[in-house]
Amino acid sequence: MSESESDEQRQRRHEETAAAALAAREQCGVPLDEPIDCLLTTVERSFDLAVVIADLGEGIAGCLARRADLNLALLAAKDAAVRRRFTLAHELGHFQLGHGPGVDTPATLRNQSDPKEAAANQFAAEFIAPQPAVERFLQSLDDDSPSLELVCRVSNHFAISAWSARIRLESVGVINDPAVIRQLDSEIFAGKSKAWYERLELKDREDLCALQGSLLPRLATVVEGSAYADYANGRIGSDRLARAIGSSAAEVDELLGGSVG
Ligand SMILES: [Zn+2]
Structure with a gap:
């Protein structure tokens, strides 16, 4: 859903997002003039956000799920590591900016006009590469x-x-x-x-965002043994996950892409 912004609102949003990205980097303890070694580990260590890499279904790049006891960033298993990293930083942006749960597609990860998506994209760029x-x-x-x-x-x-x-x-x-x-x-x-x-003999970084094949789905330690883990592993469908977390199947499908079950 797109909201219109005045130039003044856009400028203020830009400044607030830059400040949020800077504060988030400081929270991680990684010097501002250095790249982050493993984004996934750094995010889980520094924020109340658990990261899952799983099959999210056709057309879904990632999503942010918030429940009473658990905040989750879900990343699409089908995406390459470079995309997953940007998606993770984008979901962290939604999380830190207080945007609430939502689903992202390749289009929202490029969106520069919707205020929340544009802010999450700006946050991601400034968080990964200050x-x-x-x-x-x-x-x-x-x-x-x-x-x-x-x-x-x-x-x-x-x-x-x-x-x-x-x-x-x-x-x-x-x-x-x-x-x-x-x-x-x-x-x-x-x-x-x-x-x-x-x-140039440039090699891909071998961090947790680069996990492939039999190492997927990747579940956060906090998620292991939970209904989210069963859902990500395909053991239960969105209807049973919905019951487990006190939500409706339609809400879960909307939130998680409804890929399993
Ligand atoms: Zn988004």
């Missing part, structure tokens, strides 16, 4: 001129997608020529970043 961390990394490079190579190096450093890295480089003011942005986006969407990762 400006001091971007600047410090750029200073460490021999060549920081705008190019797909630079985008790929930033993407690898922060373990986010090339497109997220390109957006971040624009928002911190490193890339601002519209023609360069169009060129980079066409290269990214044509899949040309893969060749750069190989040429």
Whole structure:
């Protein structure tokens, strides 16, 4: 549901979101000029938010579920690690900004017009890659001129997608020529970043967001043995999860994508 905002409201929301992302980083204890080593571990350690990676169903990238005794960020098993990390930071944004439960799709993770989605996306970018961390990394490079190579190096450093890295480089003011942005986006969407990762020998980060195959579903320790665990493992459907948590099946389906059972 989209709400309209005045320029003044948008500016205030932007500033409040930046302050929330900064406060969240400080809560994690990771210096602002460094990337976060394992986002999932850091989030679970620093916030009252448990992370699950499971099959969420067609078209669902993630969701934030809040119940009386448990706050959950659910991430789609089908997504690549770079996407899951951004989704997790986005759900943390909804959580820290007090937006309440909700479901995210690839479209909401790009949405810059809906105030809550735009705020969660801004939060995610600033939480994963704070400006001091971007600047410090750029200073460490021999060549920081705008190019797909630079985008790929930033993407690898922060373990986010090339497109997220390109957006971040624009928002911190490193890339601002519209023609360069169009060129980079066409290269990214044509899949040309893969060749750069190989040429530069950049490897994916092997953190908990990168779990695949038999290691999934990944359930938070706090969730093990709960109805959420049975739901994520496919042992019960949304109707039984709903009964276990005192909700309606329709609410659970809406909240969790209704993928299992
Ligand atoms: Zn969202």
